Amino acid sequence: MSIRTSKGFTIVELLIVIVVIAILAAITIVAYNGIRSSANASAAQSSVQQAFKKVEAQKLLDGSYPASLSAAGISNGSATYGYSQIDGGERACVWAQTGDSTYSIQTGSEMVEGQCGQVLASYYNSRPAGATPVFTRAEGDFDNNWGGGSPDPRIPADNFTVTYRARIVPPVTGSYTFTITTDDFSQVFIDGVEVLPYTNTRTSSVTVNLVANRSVDVIYTGAENGGNAYTIFEWEYPGQARVSVPSSVFRRP
Numbered sequence: 418m419s420i421r422t423s424k425g426f427t428i429v430e431l432l433i434v435i436v437v438i439a440i441l442a443a444i445t446i447v448a449y450n451g452i453r454s455s456a457n458a459s460a461a462q463s464s465v466q467q468a469f470k471k472v473e474a475q476k477l478l479d480g481s482y483p484a485s486l487s488a489a490g491i492s493n494g495s496a497t498y499g500y501s502q503i504d505g506g507e508r509a510c511v512w513a514q515t516g517d518s519t520y521s522i523q524t525g526s527e528m529v530e531g532q533c534g535q536v537l538a539s540y541y542n543s544r545p546a547g548a549t550p551v552f553t554r555a556e557g558d559f560d561n562n563w564g565g566g567s568p569d570p571r572i573p574a575d576n577f578t579v580t581y582r583a584r585i586v587p588p589v590t591g592s593y594t595f596t597i598t599t600d601d602f603s604q605v606f607i608d609g610v611e612v613l614p615y616t617n618t619r620t621s622s623v624t625v626n627l628v629a630n631r632s633v634d635v636i637y638t639g640a641e642n643g644g645n646a647y648t649i650f651e652w653e654y655p656g657q658a659r660v661s662v663p664s665s666v667f668r669r670p
Protein backbone atom coordinates (compact mmCIF):
# COMPACT_ATOMS: atom_id res chain seq x y z
CA MET A 418 0.00 0.00 0.00
CA SER A 419 1.42 3.40 -0.99
CA ILE A 420 0.61 6.51 0.86
CA ARG A 421 0.84 9.95 -0.70
CA THR A 422 2.29 12.31 1.75
CA SER A 423 2.14 15.52 -0.28
CA LYS A 424 -1.07 17.37 -0.96
CA GLY A 425 -1.74 19.55 -4.02
CA PHE A 426 0.43 19.76 -7.17
CA THR A 427 4.15 19.33 -7.48
CA ILE A 428 6.00 21.81 -9.73
CA VAL A 429 6.25 19.15 -12.47
CA GLU A 430 2.51 18.44 -12.30
CA LEU A 431 1.81 22.15 -12.45
CA LEU A 432 4.04 22.56 -15.52
CA ILE A 433 2.25 19.64 -17.24
CA VAL A 434 -1.13 21.29 -16.53
CA ILE A 435 0.12 24.60 -17.95
CA VAL A 436 1.44 22.89 -21.10
CA VAL A 437 -1.85 21.01 -21.60
CA ILE A 438 -3.83 24.25 -21.21
CA ALA A 439 -1.53 26.00 -23.71
CA ILE A 440 -2.00 23.18 -26.27
CA LEU A 441 -5.80 23.26 -25.83
CA ALA A 442 -5.80 27.05 -26.26
CA ALA A 443 -3.72 26.78 -29.45
CA ILE A 444 -6.09 24.14 -30.89
CA THR A 445 -9.11 26.32 -30.01
CA ILE A 446 -7.58 29.40 -31.71
CA VAL A 447 -6.82 27.42 -34.90
CA ALA A 448 -10.34 25.97 -34.93
CA TYR A 449 -11.84 29.41 -34.28
CA ASN A 450 -9.85 30.94 -37.17
CA GLY A 451 -11.04 28.12 -39.45
CA ILE A 452 -14.67 28.67 -38.44
CA ARG A 453 -14.36 32.46 -38.87
CA SER A 454 -12.79 31.98 -42.32
CA SER A 455 -15.56 29.65 -43.52
CA ALA A 456 -18.18 32.01 -42.03
CA ASN A 457 -16.60 34.85 -44.05
CA ALA A 458 -16.73 32.68 -47.20
CA SER A 459 -20.44 31.88 -46.65
CA ALA A 460 -21.23 35.55 -46.00
CA ALA A 461 -19.32 36.72 -49.10
CA GLN A 462 -21.00 34.05 -51.26
CA SER A 463 -24.55 34.93 -50.17
CA SER A 464 -23.81 38.68 -50.43
CA VAL A 465 -22.53 38.38 -54.00
CA GLN A 466 -25.46 36.14 -55.00
CA GLN A 467 -27.99 38.69 -53.73
CA ALA A 468 -26.15 41.64 -55.28
CA PHE A 469 -25.82 39.87 -58.64
CA LYS A 470 -29.58 39.11 -58.65
CA LYS A 471 -30.31 42.81 -58.07
CA VAL A 472 -27.98 43.81 -60.94
CA GLU A 473 -29.57 41.29 -63.33
CA ALA A 474 -33.07 42.37 -62.23
CA GLN A 475 -32.13 45.99 -63.01
CA LYS A 476 -31.01 44.86 -66.48
CA LEU A 477 -34.42 43.23 -67.06
CA LEU A 478 -36.24 46.40 -65.93
CA ASP A 479 -34.10 48.98 -67.77
CA GLY A 480 -32.76 46.98 -70.72
CA SER A 481 -29.20 47.76 -69.65
CA TYR A 482 -26.96 47.12 -66.68
CA PRO A 483 -27.01 49.80 -63.94
CA ALA A 484 -24.36 52.53 -64.11
CA SER A 485 -23.27 51.72 -60.57
CA LEU A 486 -24.07 49.39 -57.70
CA SER A 487 -25.82 52.20 -55.81
CA ALA A 488 -28.10 52.64 -58.85
CA ALA A 489 -29.15 49.01 -58.24
CA GLY A 490 -29.72 49.68 -54.54
CA ILE A 491 -26.52 48.00 -53.33
CA SER A 492 -24.25 49.66 -50.79
CA ASN A 493 -21.35 48.53 -48.64
CA GLY A 494 -22.33 47.25 -45.21
CA SER A 495 -21.35 43.92 -43.70
CA ALA A 496 -19.82 43.19 -47.14
CA THR A 497 -17.79 45.40 -49.49
CA TYR A 498 -18.89 45.28 -53.14
CA GLY A 499 -17.38 45.94 -56.56
CA TYR A 500 -18.90 45.92 -60.03
CA SER A 501 -17.85 46.10 -63.67
CA GLN A 502 -19.48 45.78 -67.08
CA ILE A 503 -17.83 43.52 -69.65
CA ASP A 504 -17.73 44.00 -73.43
CA GLY A 505 -19.56 47.34 -73.52
CA GLY A 506 -22.34 46.23 -71.20
CA GLU A 507 -23.06 42.80 -72.68
CA ARG A 508 -22.27 41.15 -69.35
CA ALA A 509 -21.79 42.26 -65.77
CA CYS A 510 -19.57 41.09 -62.94
CA VAL A 511 -20.16 41.69 -59.23
CA TRP A 512 -17.86 40.83 -56.33
CA ALA A 513 -18.37 40.89 -52.56
CA GLN A 514 -15.79 40.73 -49.79
CA THR A 515 -16.31 39.79 -46.15
CA GLY A 516 -13.17 39.69 -43.99
CA ASP A 517 -10.56 37.56 -45.80
CA SER A 518 -13.04 36.08 -48.33
CA THR A 519 -13.96 37.50 -51.75
CA TYR A 520 -16.28 35.92 -54.35
CA SER A 521 -17.50 37.13 -57.74
CA ILE A 522 -20.27 36.21 -60.18
CA GLN A 523 -20.25 37.18 -63.85
CA THR A 524 -23.10 36.81 -66.36
CA GLY A 525 -22.78 33.35 -67.95
CA SER A 526 -20.11 32.11 -65.49
CA GLU A 527 -20.23 30.31 -62.18
CA MET A 528 -19.41 31.97 -58.85
CA VAL A 529 -15.68 31.91 -58.18
CA GLU A 530 -13.27 33.12 -55.51
CA GLY A 531 -11.71 36.55 -56.10
CA GLN A 532 -12.75 39.86 -57.66
CA CYS A 533 -13.81 40.29 -61.29
CA GLY A 534 -10.53 39.23 -62.95
CA GLN A 535 -11.20 37.43 -66.24
CA VAL A 536 -8.70 34.57 -65.79
CA LEU A 537 -9.67 31.46 -63.80
CA ALA A 538 -6.59 30.16 -61.96
CA SER A 539 -6.84 26.66 -60.45
CA TYR A 540 -4.19 25.71 -57.87
CA TYR A 541 -3.09 22.13 -57.08
CA ASN A 542 -0.83 21.01 -54.22
CA SER A 543 1.03 18.56 -56.44
CA ARG A 544 3.20 18.46 -59.56
CA PRO A 545 1.86 17.73 -62.10
CA ALA A 546 -1.74 18.76 -61.34
CA GLY A 547 -3.99 16.23 -59.60
CA ALA A 548 -7.62 15.52 -60.46
CA THR A 549 -9.12 18.25 -58.27
CA PRO A 550 -7.72 21.72 -57.57
CA VAL A 551 -7.40 22.89 -53.96
CA PHE A 552 -9.21 26.03 -55.10
CA THR A 553 -9.94 28.15 -58.19
CA ARG A 554 -9.94 31.94 -58.14
CA ALA A 555 -10.33 34.82 -60.57
CA GLU A 556 -7.07 36.62 -61.45
CA GLY A 557 -6.26 39.46 -63.86
CA ASP A 558 -3.82 37.72 -66.22
CA PHE A 559 -1.47 34.75 -66.65
CA ASP A 560 1.52 36.40 -64.93
CA ASN A 561 2.67 35.66 -61.39
CA ASN A 562 5.97 35.77 -59.56
CA TRP A 563 5.95 33.99 -56.21
CA GLY A 564 9.73 34.05 -55.65
CA GLY A 565 10.54 31.28 -53.17
CA GLY A 566 7.08 31.60 -51.58
CA SER A 567 3.69 30.04 -52.15
CA PRO A 568 0.70 31.39 -54.15
CA ASP A 569 -1.63 31.01 -51.16
CA PRO A 570 -1.59 29.67 -47.57
CA ARG A 571 -3.45 26.59 -48.88
CA ILE A 572 -0.63 25.73 -51.33
CA PRO A 573 2.95 24.65 -50.51
CA ALA A 574 5.98 26.70 -51.69
CA ASP A 575 7.27 23.80 -53.81
CA ASN A 576 5.68 21.03 -55.89
CA PHE A 577 2.50 22.88 -56.82
CA THR A 578 0.72 23.47 -60.12
CA VAL A 579 -1.41 26.33 -61.44
CA THR A 580 -3.67 26.08 -64.49
CA TYR A 581 -4.87 29.38 -65.98
CA ARG A 582 -7.95 29.28 -68.24
CA ALA A 583 -9.35 32.18 -70.26
CA ARG A 584 -10.51 33.26 -73.68
CA ILE A 585 -8.18 35.75 -75.35
CA VAL A 586 -9.62 38.35 -77.75
CA PRO A 587 -7.05 39.21 -80.49
CA PRO A 588 -7.07 42.94 -81.32
CA VAL A 589 -5.91 42.51 -84.94
CA THR A 590 -5.76 39.81 -87.62
CA GLY A 591 -2.32 38.34 -88.19
CA SER A 592 0.53 36.23 -86.90
CA TYR A 593 0.87 36.08 -83.10
CA THR A 594 3.94 34.77 -81.29
CA PHE A 595 3.31 33.74 -77.68
CA THR A 596 6.38 33.49 -75.45
CA ILE A 597 5.98 31.46 -72.26
CA THR A 598 8.57 31.84 -69.48
CA THR A 599 8.00 29.49 -66.56
CA ASP A 600 9.86 28.26 -63.51
CA ASP A 601 9.69 25.23 -63.78
CA PHE A 602 7.32 23.28 -66.08
CA SER A 603 4.76 24.61 -68.56
CA GLN A 604 2.15 23.42 -71.05
CA VAL A 605 -0.15 25.44 -73.34
CA PHE A 606 -3.34 24.58 -75.20
CA ILE A 607 -4.97 26.95 -77.73
CA ASP A 608 -8.50 25.98 -78.77
CA GLY A 609 -7.90 22.46 -77.46
CA VAL A 610 -4.65 21.96 -79.39
CA GLU A 611 -1.50 21.32 -77.33
CA VAL A 612 0.79 23.96 -78.88
CA LEU A 613 3.41 23.57 -76.13
CA PRO A 614 3.90 20.09 -74.64
CA TYR A 615 4.57 19.71 -70.90
CA THR A 616 8.24 20.70 -70.58
CA ASN A 617 10.69 22.30 -68.14
CA THR A 618 12.31 24.44 -70.83
CA ARG A 619 12.21 27.81 -69.09
CA THR A 620 11.29 29.85 -72.19
CA SER A 621 9.31 28.59 -75.20
CA SER A 622 7.57 30.30 -78.11
CA VAL A 623 4.73 29.32 -80.39
CA THR A 624 3.35 31.21 -83.41
CA VAL A 625 -0.29 31.03 -84.51
CA ASN A 626 -2.54 32.99 -86.89
CA LEU A 627 -5.48 34.71 -85.22
CA VAL A 628 -8.43 36.77 -86.46
CA ALA A 629 -9.37 40.13 -84.93
CA ASN A 630 -12.07 39.82 -82.23
CA ARG A 631 -12.42 36.06 -82.77
CA SER A 632 -11.53 34.83 -79.29
CA VAL A 633 -9.50 31.68 -78.68
CA ASP A 634 -9.59 29.40 -75.65
CA VAL A 635 -6.21 29.30 -73.87
CA ILE A 636 -5.07 27.00 -71.06
CA TYR A 637 -1.62 27.65 -69.58
CA THR A 638 -0.29 25.29 -66.95
CA GLY A 639 2.74 26.15 -64.82
CA ALA A 640 4.23 23.65 -62.37
CA GLU A 641 6.75 24.45 -59.65
CA ASN A 642 9.48 21.97 -58.68
CA GLY A 643 11.57 23.85 -56.08
CA GLY A 644 13.19 27.22 -55.36
CA ASN A 645 11.69 30.20 -57.21
CA ALA A 646 8.42 30.01 -59.14
CA TYR A 647 6.97 32.31 -61.80
CA THR A 648 4.75 32.32 -64.89
CA ILE A 649 5.05 34.93 -67.66
CA PHE A 650 2.80 34.89 -70.74
CA GLU A 651 3.80 37.35 -73.48
CA TRP A 652 2.75 37.98 -77.05
CA GLU A 653 3.77 40.02 -80.08
CA TYR A 654 1.75 40.65 -83.22
CA PRO A 655 1.73 43.09 -86.17
CA GLY A 656 2.15 46.56 -84.66
CA GLN A 657 2.87 45.28 -81.14
CA ALA A 658 6.31 44.43 -79.75
CA ARG A 659 6.69 41.63 -77.20
CA VAL A 660 4.75 42.47 -74.04
CA SER A 661 2.82 40.56 -71.35
CA VAL A 662 -0.68 39.68 -72.58
CA PRO A 663 -2.74 42.47 -70.92
CA SER A 664 -5.69 41.82 -68.63
CA SER A 665 -7.98 43.79 -70.99
CA VAL A 666 -7.99 41.01 -73.65
CA PHE A 667 -8.87 38.14 -71.28
CA ARG A 668 -12.45 36.87 -70.88
CA ARG A 669 -13.67 34.23 -68.48
CA PRO A 670 -13.91 30.84 -70.23
Ligand SMILES: [Ca+2]
Pocket residue numbers: 564565566574575576641642643644645646
Ligand atom coordinates in the same frame (compact mmCIF):
# COMPACT_ATOMS: atom_id res chain seq x y z
CA1 LIG B 1 9.20 27.23 -54.64
Ligand SMILES: [Ca+2]
Pocket residue numbers: 600601641642643644645646
Ligand atom coordinates in the same frame (compact mmCIF):
# COMPACT_ATOMS: atom_id res chain seq x y z
CA1 LIG C 1 11.28 26.55 -59.32
